[in-house]
Amino acid sequence: MKKIFAFTIITTLFCVANTLSAQESKDSNESEIILEKINYVAATTIDFQKEFDVGFPSLLTLGVRIEQSDNNADPVSLVAAGLELKAAELAADKTVDNYKSEDVLKRGVELALIREEIAELKAIKFLLPEQSETLDKAIKVIEAAKEEQSRHSPHDHGRWQDNQSSRYSNRITINNTRHNDAHVYINGRYYGYIQPKRSSSYYPHDSRGNIEIRYRESKNIYRKHGVNLGGYINIR
Numbered sequence: 001m002k003k004i005f006a007f008t009i010i011t012t013l014f015c016v017a018n019t020l021s022a023q024e025s026k027d028s029n030e031s032e033i034i035l036e037k038i039n040y041v042a043a044t045t046i047d048f049q050k051e052f053d054v055g056f057p058s059l060l061t062l063g064v065r066i067e068q069s070d071n072n073a074d075p076v077s078l079v080a081a082g083l084e085l086k087a088a089e090l091a092a093d094k095t096v097d098n099y100k101s102e103d104v105l106k107r108g109v110e111l112a113l114i115r116e117e118i119a120e121l122k123a124i125k126f127l128l129p130e131q132s133e134t135l136d137k138a139i140k141v142i143e144a145a146k147e148e149q150s151r152h153s154p155h156d157h158g159r160w161q162d163n164q165s166s167r168y169s170n171r172i173t174i175n176n177t178r179h180n181d182a183h184v185y186i187n188g189r190y191y192g193y194i195q196p197k198r199s200s201s202y203y204p205h206d207s208r209g210n211i212e213i214r215y216r217e218s219k220n221i222y223r224k225h226g227v228n229l230g231g232y233i234n235i236r
Helices: 002-028 048-052 062-071 075-092 101-115 118-127 129-152 164-169
Strands: 030-033 036-038 172-176 182-186 189-194 198-202 211-217 220-226 231-235
Touching: 030 220, 036 220, 048 075, 062 075, 062 101, 075 101, 075 118, 101 118, 101 129, 118 129, 172 182, 172 189, 172 211, 182 198, 189 198, 211 231
Parallel strands: 030 231, 172 231
Antiparallel strands: 172 198, 182 189, 182 211, 211 220
């Protein structure tokens, strides 16, 4: 009986110590993302065919395609849609107030640079030759990093390969303290949404922690980028 009692005490103390250690670890790695309201105009609210009046049938679906590309974090299709918008602007010799092709194209390039997918960067370089210098630099950096990692560990490609050890060491827990769903993007990839007053843990391939939160409240849109974040994050 004494042995069982002693074992119970030791086990209890071990559990308490682990809990306190986890709490200390959480507190030391805790950070916040404070959402900021933005003046966001959804492409789906614009009748591009009516605005430009150039008779392009594809303009009927352009708004939907822009929004889908952005929500799905697809930089290549976003740039392609931006070029289609630019062609309509040139043909009509006008732009739509508060929604210009240059902004769509900029978003597509920025997203590709965050995602660091060589195939996407090459595709966008083909679509936007004027961005060749920026995209070539990014491609060289990624290729050099891959080669360096391959030399040190031939079977581990770090952020470019889904291996179990990197998945669990890169865990990010996000707590949604707000009253509506918060949509989570990590390193340019959509990871889903967190319900109000709930938290979720994610295991990105890459530990960089470039996090974007998108949040809608009534007619207001909130977005916020956070770079090099990890551990436990509160959305405020």
